[in-house]
Amino acid sequence: MYSLLFYSLLSAAAGVAIDKRTDVPAGYVAAPYYPAPHGGWVSDWSESYRKASLLVQNMTLAEKTNLTAGTGIFMGRCVGNTGSALRVGIPQLCLQDGPLGVRNTDHNTAFPAGITVGATWDKTLMRARGVAIGEEFRGKGINVHLGPSVGPLGRKPRGGRNWEGFGADPVLQAFGGALTVEGVQSVGVIATIKHLIANEQEQYRMYSLVQPGISSNLDDRTLHELYLWPFAEGVRSGVGSVMIAYNAVNGSACSQNSYLINNILKDELGFQGFVMSDWLAQVSGVSSTLAGLDMSMPGDIHTVPLATGSSYWMYEYSRSILNGSIPVDRLNDAVTRILASYLKLGQDRNYPRPNFDSNTQDAEGPLYPGALISPSGIVNEFVDVQANHAKTAKEVARDAITLLKNVNNSLPLSKNASLKIFGTDAEKTSDGINSCADQGCNKGTLGMGWGSGSARYPYLNSPIDGFKTRGANYTFYNTDSFPSNSNPAATDTAVVFVNADAGENYITVDGNPGDRTNANLNLWHNGDKLIKDVAAKYSNVVVVVHTVGQVLLEEWIDLPSVQAVLFAHLPGQEAGDSLMEVLYGDVSPSGHLPYTIPTSESNYPESVGLRGFEIGQPQDTFTEGLYIDYRHFNKAGIKPRYAFGHGLSYTTFSFSSPTITPVTKLTAVPPTRPAKGSTPSYPTTIPPASEAYWPDNFDRIWRYLYSWLDKTDADNAAKDASSSTKYPYPAGYSNVQKAGPAAGGAQGGNPALFDTAYDISVTITNTGSRSGKAVAQLYLQYPTGIAFDTPIIQLRDFAKTDELAAGKTQTVKMRLTRKDMSVWDVVKQNWIVPNVSGDYGVWIGESSDKLGWRCGTAAAKCASATSPV
Ligand SMILES: *[C@@H]1O[C@H](CO)[C@@H](O)[C@H](O)[C@H]1NC(C)=O
Ligand SMILES: *[C@@H]1O[C@H](CO)[C@@H](O)[C@H](O)[C@H]1NC(C)=O
Ligand SMILES: *[C@@H]1O[C@H](CO)[C@@H](O)[C@H](O)[C@H]1NC(C)=O
Ligand SMILES: *[C@@H]1O[C@H](CO)[C@@H](O)[C@H](O)[C@H]1NC(C)=O
Ligand SMILES: *[C@@H]1O[C@H](CO)[C@@H](O)[C@H](O)[C@H]1NC(C)=O
Ligand SMILES: *[C@@H]1O[C@H](CO)[C@@H](O)[C@H](O)[C@H]1NC(C)=O
Ligand SMILES: *[C@@H]1O[C@H](CO)[C@@H](O)[C@H](O)[C@H]1NC(C)=O
Ligand SMILES: *[C@@H]1O[C@H](CO)[C@@H](O)[C@H](O)[C@H]1NC(C)=O
Secondary structure (H helix, E strand, O other): OHHHHHHHHHHHHHOOHHHOOOOOOOOOOOOOOOOOOOOOOOHHHHHHHHHHHHHHHHOOHHHHHHHOEEOOOOOOOOOEEEOOEHHHOEOOOEEEOOOOOOOOOOOOOOOOOHHHHHHHOOHHHHHHHHHHHHHHHHHOOOOEEOOOEOOOOOOOOOOOOHHHOOOOOHHHHHHHHHHHHHHHHHOOOEEEEEEEOOOOOOOOOOOOOOOOOOEEEOOHHHHHHHHOHHHHHHHHOOOOEEEEOOOEEOOEEHHHOHHHHHHHHHHHOOOOOEEEEOOOOOOOOHHHHHOOOOEEOOOOOOOOOOOOOOOOOOHHHHHHHHOOOOOHHHHHHHHHHHHHHHHHOOOOOOOOOOOOOOOOOOOEEEOOHHHOOOOEEEOOOOOOOOOOHHHHHHHHHHHHOEEEEEHHHOOOOOOOOEEEEEOHHHOOOOOOOOOOHHHOOOOOOOOOOEOOOOOOOOOOOOHHHHHHHHOOEEEEEOOOOOOOOOOOOOOEEEEEEEEEOOEOOOOOEOOEOOOOOOOOOOOOOOHHHHHHHHHHHOOOEEEEEEEOOOOOOOOOOOOOOEEEEEEOOOOHHHHHHHHHHHHOOOOOOOOOOOOOEOOOHHHOOHHHOOOOOOOOOOEEEOOOOOOOHHHHHHHHOOOOOEOOOOOEOOOOEEEEEEEEEEOOOOOOOOOOOOOOOOOOOOOOOOOOHHHHEOOOOOOOOOOOOOOOEOHHHHHHHHHHOOOOOOOOOOOOOOOOOOOOOOOOOOOOOOHHHHOEEEEEEEEEEEOOOOOEOOEEEEEEEOOOOOOOOOOOOEEEEEEEOOOEOOOOEEEEEEEEEOHHHOEEEOOOOEEEOOOOOOOOEEEEEEEOOEEEEEEEOOOOEEEEOOOOO
16 A cells, blocks of 8 residues: 555656556557647638737746646636736636536526437537527636537446537537537637547546546547547537546546647647646646646646645746746747637637636625635626526427337327326425535436536426426326325326436445446436336326436336336426427427437446446556447347437428439548648747746735746756756657648648538428427448448438428438548558448438438439348
């Protein structure tokens, strides 16, 4: 134990053991890639970089380092607050959680969670929710929105934070993420796509004094074709910020993994914004800087007591510039990236200042709660930012509701239905809707998971509220045990509410430390038993499930009295009315599953189970490669309970007259990438030590993080620059900018990757008797005989119709890009079309197991066919 502790202290202090990677399985390499590519070479960003460089030219060393880190945990109103450079007009930047709305505030909207958005399969709503979220962040004076989350991807069904993202498929996740980025940034808020990368479980994610964070070991092709895909699309949409994950990849902490940040993100994906650490994820100073990290949040060092004024950066960053360890151009690039994002989003023009306080709900309080002794003042102005966003929130919640089963048209309910309602999930907890910090409990209606990805509810419109508003004829049994006094009548419909929760690791709920270690994939609060007990007494039972993800339904799904099952996912504040509109048939349900529902946890490969405790660094090796979720079920020939993309309606649709039109003629290797454009250039000489001296008579806030040094320290650092002791640069270190990899060339990669290869259309007719919306899903099957193993089918695009009245028809358009038809060739390090004249199967239908049309690329013809899986 002593030696372990000692080893870890050393590792935390020096980053030495962290780099050692002793426990990583053979073959997983964390290769060096230096230097950090300068930003500014993409034409979309040229003007912002030009303006940013004028500012940077004028900034002192201490002003620059002040912008690259937070001023310390709880040292300001937001969860992250950078230092300022007021002399050049740059205020402190406010960074705030989270993906479903502004965290820790009031007069905000608690939007449906990401998984709910994914279940809508509606690109318009994905973007609309992003706009609404952006407006709320802007209204609260937040510069940087800490969302969307597209990692975890959902590889592990029990993973704690899958619900923050959009579903267990890279393309669904990519549309959800990129459209959210576009929506949020359309109103001038910098979005942050997170967490880069492979952060697939909560437990053991962080580096600590006793253990390095879990290592996700994955091969290059799996990285590119699954986990990186949504990040590439977010970058392509111009995202201003990327957040680095806590965990390691191939044994090297993501926050200082030069291959990941410098090569993959900044060079290959051409990311032009700034890279921030997750909260306290930074584990070294100089190393992380060289590896491409641009901003440290919230500024403190995780392994020493927080809020004690210790940082790897700020004053240490100033020191490491003066002593020559970090080249000046690295700092200039980091600051230019931050300011370019700020300017690109127009935040230099009338952007509001923060008017809320993440640390308190009081109007007045300490300005720097972390400082212990702090001046007080007004910290909350209670600005109402909700506008009419409840409408968008309700539409998303409603159009996500996924009807899994509906026997005998049990749904919709008739207006006069006599209802017996069971389960505490149907109503708000009497403890109060925000009684648990960060929603760290599972009481009453489950509208979101727990952790930093939660928000306070302004109100929670519960299902019971909804039934009341409808004037429904109901009796509610607010219990999770079947009551003996419910007096079943033959005409009764029983509605049972059940749920399953998960969240972030810093809170444990019912023995689940974020990940569902204790609940497994079961319903919480003995939900299975409640359903079975109700089903034993009532002949017409409707089950409503609020859930973070996959749950097992096997104990009751085939019971004859369980007539209808709805997944309402995590609806946020509009849980009730959104559900009523579906239950009573104002609209038909139109959600589709954003993941597969298994029949047993043993359906999954062992490698996607949660990793437990290990001495040393826990190792999580992605041996299943591309075969997660439906890709795995299809390959293994396992019939799930409900397939990825499944979702019923009250009406029926027919798909007809599909067309496929070649647009861009493909070549095996994409056309050569464009060369990088120019980037700002600055003097590379080390600035004078005086640029880092404390100003005279500065009134310091105790334990606040500043970028200044004492005069002696600064002068000594400057002397060190000319000493013979040099910083021990990592193997492979260089400070010569590279041309960039063949797969790069613009934001998201080589622009030719996004050329449209084929346009596809299909006509959808509502053949039933009620109106409804259909989703067309497009899956690609690679030609036979190619040199790459590929999943049988992979989602590549989707489209949702408008509300179609009975008998009405709409033609929807989808497309396949060059990238969609390629595989990542690890040897060529490029996206390769495995056979340009091969016959790709382009499958179209209503879900991954209901694909009635196959369009072949070779003949560019479509025909009805039997679903390939
Ligand atoms: C991890 O190791 C694999 C196997 O060597 C390699 O293909 C991949 O590029 C590495 N990933 C990173 C991010 O270093
Ligand atoms: C830079 O500083 C100079 C001299 O103080 C000033 O004239 C100029 O306006 C500044 N430029 C910017 C972009 O702040
Ligand atoms: C750094 O930011 C803090 C907080 O805004 C501010 O007090 C300080 O003056 C800034 N330092 C410099 C060098 O501008
Ligand atoms: C320069 O300062 C940094 C930050 O304190 C330190 O990590 C590094 O070792 C120093 N380099 C030299 C050559 O002293
Ligand atoms: C459907 O309803 C009919 C008529 O009420 C009944 O006979 C039949 O058993 C029902 N089917 C199921 C699967 O519940
Ligand atoms: C509701 O009304 C319809 C028609 O008016 C009737 O057939 C049905 O039995 C009623 N249902 C209940 C539960 O009262
Ligand atoms: C509610 O349902 C019960 C049971 O079917 C019925 O007896 C009662 O008349 C209904 N009440 C109303 C107001 O419809
Ligand atoms: C490519 O596809 C064409 C058309 O199906 C086929 O004739 C040819 O053999 C394929 N080539 C390879 C290398 O698989």
